[in-house]
Amino acid sequence: MNRYHPYLDWIEQQQSPMAQRLAAWSRINSGTTHREGLARMLSALQEAFSVLGGTMEVLECDPVDHVDEAGNLQALQLGKVLHLVKRPEASLKVFLGGHMDTVFGKDHPFQEPRRQNGRLNGPGAADLKGGLVVMLTALQALERSPYAAGIGWEVVINPDEEIGSPGSARLLAACARRNQVGLLYEPALADGTLAGARKGSGNFTVVLRGRAAHAGRDFHAGRNAIVALAEYTQALFALNHLREGVTINPGQVAGGGAVNMVPDLAILRFNVRVSTVTDQQWLEEKLDRLDHLFLERDGITLQRHGRFARPPKPISPANEKLFAAVAACGHMLGVPLTWQATGGCCDGNNLAAAGLPNVDTLGVRGGNLHSDREYALLDSLAERAKISALLLMRLASGEERL
Numbered sequence: 378m379n380r381y382h383p384y385l386d387w388i389e390q391q392q393s394p395m396a397q398r399l400a401a402w403s404r405i406n407s408g409t410t411h412r413e414g415l416a417r418m419l420s421a422l423q424e425a426f427s428v429l430g431g432t433m434e435v436l437e438c439d440p441v442d443h444v445d446e447a448g449n450l451q452a453l454q455l456g457k458v459l460h461l462v463k464r465p466e467a468s469l470k471v472f473l474g475g476h477m478d479t480v481f482g483k484d485h486p487f488q489e490p491r492r493q494n495g496r497l498n499g500p501g502a503a504d505l506k507g508g509l510v511v512m513l514t515a516l517q518a519l520e521r522s523p524y525a526a527g528i529g530w531e532v533v534i535n536p537d538e539e540i541g542s543p544g545s546a547r548l549l550a551a552c553a554r555r556n557q558v559g560l561l562y563e564p565a566l567a568d569g570t571l572a573g574a575r576k577g578s579g580n581f582t583v584v585l586r587g588r589a590a591h592a593g594r595d596f597h598a599g600r601n602a603i604v605a606l607a608e609y610t611q612a613l614f615a616l617n618h619l620r621e622g623v624t625i626n627p628g629q630v631a632g633g634g635a636v637n638m639v640p641d642l643a644i645l646r647f648n649v650r651v652s653t654v655t656d657q658q659w660l661e662e663k664l665d666r667l668d669h670l671f672l673e674r675d676g677i678t679l680q681r682h683g684r685f686a687r688p689p690k691p692i693s694p695a696n697e698k699l700f701a702a703v704a705a706c707g708h709m710l711g712v713p714l715t716w717q718a719t720g721g722c723c724d725g726n727n728l729a730a731a732g733l734p735n736v737d738t739l740g741v742r743g744g745n746l747h748s749d750r751e752y753a754l755l756d757s758l759a760e761r762a763k764i765s766a767l768l769l770m771r772l773a774s775g776e777e778r779l
């Protein structure tokens with residue numbers, strides 16, 4: 378343990394620059410659909426991560442479909458991915474991942490970070506910009522140490538995690554195949570607990586079309602898409618009570634127009650969560666059946682878009698071993714670490730499904746994610762960077778074997 382101290386002590390001295398860097402990154406609006414903001418965030422990351430050496434590349438996301446307000450499929454323009462590799466020839470290779478996007482759109486009122494009582498309240502402060510600061514600092518400590526030569530690493534920072542990483546999924550799957558260990562920098566809970574098993578998730582959009590007609594003169598000739606959608610939504614929501622571990626959340630509706638017109642378009646966007654692959658198959662079958670019921674209706678058409686973007690993440694034996702290795706580092710640093718199952722999901726789900734054992738909440742301690750009360754606990758920046766750095770150095774020196 379003592380031999381790692383100089384590099385861990387160096388992290389301790391970085392507390393204030395780390396906090397400053399986090400505030401600066403939080404101030405850059407990088408909502409998933411805000412491409413200029415994502416480009417600004419990308420340059421800030423390029424500059425900061427360039428100190429690590431290695432081969433840096435900016436990669437395009439794969440094209441992704443999106444259902445627009447008129448119910449039509451459009452190509453969604455995503456931001457770019459930062460990709461960095463060092464010592465790819467090493468026999469032990471570690472993947473480190475995080476995302477630069479946030480859930481806060483360009484015009485969201487939550488823009489300016491505020492520092493108060495050891496917290497940074499700001500967009501993306503915990504999810505996941507704090508984690509990016511932690512990842513960078515841990516890698517800097519590793520690279521300052523003589524152990525670095527014993528390990529190769531690959532970093533991916535994607536711009537589309539908050540919508541399920543549709544444009545970076547292929548790259549992440551490739552990373553899962555060429556690395557042996559995955560470290561992701563999603564936030565831990567405020568008390569430091571890490572996420573264990575995670576639910577799977579899917580996002581869907583249903584477009585129901587009816588027939589427009591004059592609400593007075595031709596009322597009976599019309600087919601009301603809003604009413605059909607209301608019935609569809611009720612039937613969908615009723616599936617919530619049928620199977621433990623499955624939840625369905627209708628999240629957004631749109632449609633209709635002038636009130637003297639029978640509406641011919643209504644759109645529902647919904648999110649589903651499942652605990653197991655069998656749950657997913659069960660739900661897929663229910664959704665197909667529901668679609669058919671509505672397609673049989675006179676004058677109504679239905680299209681369902683979307684998919685299960687994130688498979689459930691059960692804890693495999695390889696994953697348990699990795700958790701134990703992380704917990705051992707925490708123990709040596711006087712930071713007890715435990716983990717618990719969560720309904721949330723992240724890129725760790727997809728990496729696990731592609732065969733890469735990973736711990737996905739190595740970022741800052743924080744809370745109130747996805748709300749304007751989001752915060753990161755600033756003392757966790759150095760604390761969590763030390764845990765990652767120690768793990769990397771122990772893996773690199775061969776003291777920890779997985």
Ligand SMILES: [Zn+2]
Binds near residue numbers: 476563
């Ligand atoms: Zn996140």
